[in-house]
Amino acid sequence: MAAARKPDSINKPMADTILVVVEQRDGKLNRVSWETLAAGQALAAETGWALEAAVAGSGVSSIANEVAAKKLGKVYGVESPKLQPYTPDAFSAGLKQFLEARQPKLVLMPHTYQVRDFVPKLATAMGRTAVTDCIGFKKEGEKLLFSRQMFQGKLAADVSFRCEAPWFVTFQNGAFRADKVEAGSGAAPVETVNVEIADSVVRNKPQEVFKEAKQAVDLTQAEIIVAVGRGIKEQKNIDLAKQLAEALGGEIAASRPICDNGWLPMDRQIGSSGQTVAPKLYLALGISGAIQHIVGMKGARTIVAINKDSEAPIFEIADYAVVGNLFDIVPPLIEEVKKAKAGG
Amino acid sequence: MKILVCMKQVPQKDAPLKVNQEGTWIREDVSYEVNEPDAYALEEALRQKEKHKGEVVVITSGPARAQQVLREALAKGADRAIHLEDNGFVGLDALNTAKAFAAAIKDEQFDLIFTGLQSDDYGYAQTGVILAELLGWPHATIIMHIEKSESGIRVKRELEAGFFQFVDMPLPAVLTIQSGINKLRYATLIGIKQAKNKPLRKVTLAEVESAIGPNLQKIDRLYVPQKTKNTEVLEGPAGEVAKKLTEKLRNEVRVI
Numbered sequence: 281m282a283a284a285r286k287p288d289s290i291n292k293p294m295a296d297t298i299l300v301v302v303e304q305r306d307g308k309l310n311r312v313s314w315e316t317l318a319a320g321q322a323l324a325a326e327t328g329w330a331l332e333a334a335v336a337g338s339g340v341s342s343i344a345n346e347v348a349a350k351k352l353g354k355v356y357g358v359e360s361p362k363l364q365p366y367t368p369d370a371f372s373a374g375l376k377q378f379l380e381a382r383q384p385k386l387v388l389m390p391h392t393y394q395v396r397d398f399v400p401k402l403a404t405a406m407g408r409t410a411v412t413d414c415i416g417f418k419k420e421g422e423k424l425l426f427s428r429q430m431f432q433g434k435l436a437a438d439v440s441f442r443c444e445a446p447w448f449v450t451f452q453n454g455a456f457r458a459d460k461v462e463a464g465s466g467a468a469p470v471e472t473v474n475v476e477i478a479d480s481v482v483r484n485k486p487q488e489v490f491k492e493a494k495q496a497v498d499l500t501q502a503e504i505i506v507a508v509g510r511g512i513k514e515q516k517n518i519d520l521a522k523q524l525a526e527a528l529g530g531e532i533a534a535s536r537p538i539c540d541n542g543w544l545p546m547d548r549q550i551g552s553s554g555q556t557v558a559p560k561l562y563l564a565l566g567i568s569g570a571i572q573h574i575v576g577m578k579g580a581r582t583i584v585a586i587n588k589d590s591e592a593p594i595f596e597i598a599d600y601a602v603v604g605n606l607f608d609i610v611p612p613l614i615e616e617v618k619k620a621k622a623g624g
Numbered sequence: 625m626k627i628l629v630c631m632k633q634v635p636q637k638d639a640p641l642k643v644n645q646e647g648t649w650i651r652e653d654v655s656y657e658v659n660e661p662d663a664y665a666l667e668e669a670l671r672q673k674e675k676h677k678g679e680v681v682v683i684t685s686g687p688a689r690a691q692q693v694l695r696e697a698l699a700k701g702a703d704r705a706i707h708l709e710d711n712g713f714v715g716l717d718a719l720n721t722a723k724a725f726a727a728a729i730k731d732e733q734f735d736l737i738f739t740g741l742q743s744d745d746y747g748y749a750q751t752g753v754i755l756a757e758l759l760g761w762p763h764a765t766i767i768m769h770i771e772k773s774e775s776g777i778r779v780k781r782e783l784e785a786g787f788f789q790f791v792d793m794p795l796p797a798v799l800t801i802q803s804g805i806n807k808l809r810y811a812t813l814i815g816i817k818q819a820k821n822k823p824l825r826k827v828t829l830a831e832v833e834s835a836i837g838p839n840l841q842k843i844d845r846l847y848v849p850q851k852t853k854n855t856e857v858l859e860g861p862a863g864e865v866a867k868k869l870t871e872k873l874r875n876e877v878r879v880i
Binding site for chain 1: 635637638640641643650717718719722744745746747748749750753754756757758762763764765766781782783784785786787788789790791792793794802803804838839840841842843844845846847848849851852853854855856857858859862863865866867869870872873874876877878879880
């Protein structure tokens with residue numbers, strides 16, 4: 281490993297570069313970073329641009345080395361004691377210094393809660409913009425377009441940049457496959473870059489990260505999940521869904537609004553702010569399929585959706601679709617399932 | 625505490641959306657409602673005011689129809705409203721929207737600015753954080769609790785997978801509010817009546833135009849997403865559908 285350098289001594293790239301900023305928390309790589317690296321490799325293959333990665337923090341060399349085993353040109357460890365614990369002020373200031381020196385064309389990050397917290401600030405501080413929560417990219421001639429969901433997934437948009445590089449892009453969880461990341465033929469070089477962050481820059485004082493309560497249910501282990509959304513209408517109707525879950529021998533779960541209302545406890549919530557599940561069967565009752573919910577359940581082997589709105593985004597990913605009133609369909613469904621079970 | 629709440633009018637959740645002829649935006653002949661996370665942001669501001677006194681101001685940008693959002697907020701208890709009224713505000717990217725807001729409030733002194741954590745139309749989750757950067761203020765996102773402290777405020781940030789974190793920060797600050805932070809109130813009849821007499825300042829595009837620039841990103845096309853999955857649609861009377869689905873669950877999904 282080369283000696284640590286100051287940002288202004290970094291060589292400016294000869295060619296256009298894609299830089300993937302992987303995410304670490306408390307010295308551990310967030311696995312979703314592999315998906316972003318897969319996106320970076322795909323973009324590099326399409327554009328012919330060089331691929332590099334960076335990790336920001338304090339004492340991140342082991343993560344940098346882990347990433348360097350993949351197929352890419354170089355990995356930077358962007359270091360400062362101020363980068364631990366995470367604050368948006370320090371991450372924005374530290375990465376800005378590094379990016380201004382390095383001048384990549386594209387900066388890719390996973391669309392995590394942490395990235396959402398600092399990337400709009402970083403892009404604005406650099407006079408740039410971020411296209412966030414993308415699910416893919418398209419290259420049309422010389423033009424790069426980034427695809428993202430709009431209107432809660434009902435529509436999609438192809439978005440282009442109308443400014444100088446660097447272009448900031450964040451990718452939605454699950455948009456690329458972590459297991460598609462190609463390993464390198466040898467370890468890529470790792471370089472440590474020390475950034476200077478003044479005391480006065482960091483204004484927030486974060487406390488320890490904690491978990492609210494013990495999670496009573498671990499839905500990630502459930503083979504069958506019956507999940508309810510706004511379409512269930514009233515708290516008393518939750519019982520109907522519970523009866524179906526019971527008949528199937530599965531767990532009851534919900535989208536966020538149901539838990540916000542207190543109709544089911546928070547630990548039954550599926551989605552970006554709840555649990556991420558991949559059961560054999562996911563039966564969605566009255567769930568429209570907002571992006572925040574979809575990211576938590578699209579890995580299910582079979583998805584059944586019952587919804588009265590034929591344009592609900594949940595049908596985009598459903599294996600079996602029933603367009604209709606759940607209150608008409610669920611009662612006979614419970615009977616049929618019971619019958620089928622009794623009949624062996 | 626003087627709190628500004630940024631609110632947005634978005635198409636109703638179950639509104640059928642159609643792409644316009646140019647394929648760049650939706651046809652605007654749909655029903656609109658307040659962006660849900662913004663409703664929680666307003667509610668939180670009203671609760672903070674009830675605890676600590678002060679003023680709640682609501683701001684939005686958009687054509688005349690967007691005024692409905694402000695009227696509802698005033699009816700629920702906001703003290704006054706600012707409407708950046710022009711069709712031209714609809715197509716602004718998050719950076720320009722934040723710049724327009726910053727210009728519209730340059731003579732005000734707020735302690736806190738709230739936004740919903742993201743909008744149900746674009747879903748960028750950026751305007752609040754950008755506004756903080758433009759104002760030079762600290763920010764925190766996806767907030768589930770706010771309390772005053774000696775040196776400013778202590779907020780509870782939601783992290784992924786059921787984790788949380790308390791953050792101490794000075795004022796003034798920008799917070800993006802998570803849905804479910806509180807229970808929403810309804811407007812009362814008397815509130816609706818009083819709202820009619822509350823001040824609503826209109827700001828034209830011309831007034832803030834010098835603060836904004838060209839959009840740095842552009843929607844080249846908007847379209848109905850292509851289905852990637854082979855979906856089997858089960859049709860018929862409810863009893864029949866229930867039977868068909870049960871057969872699928874037994875013979876193909878094999879969970880019965």
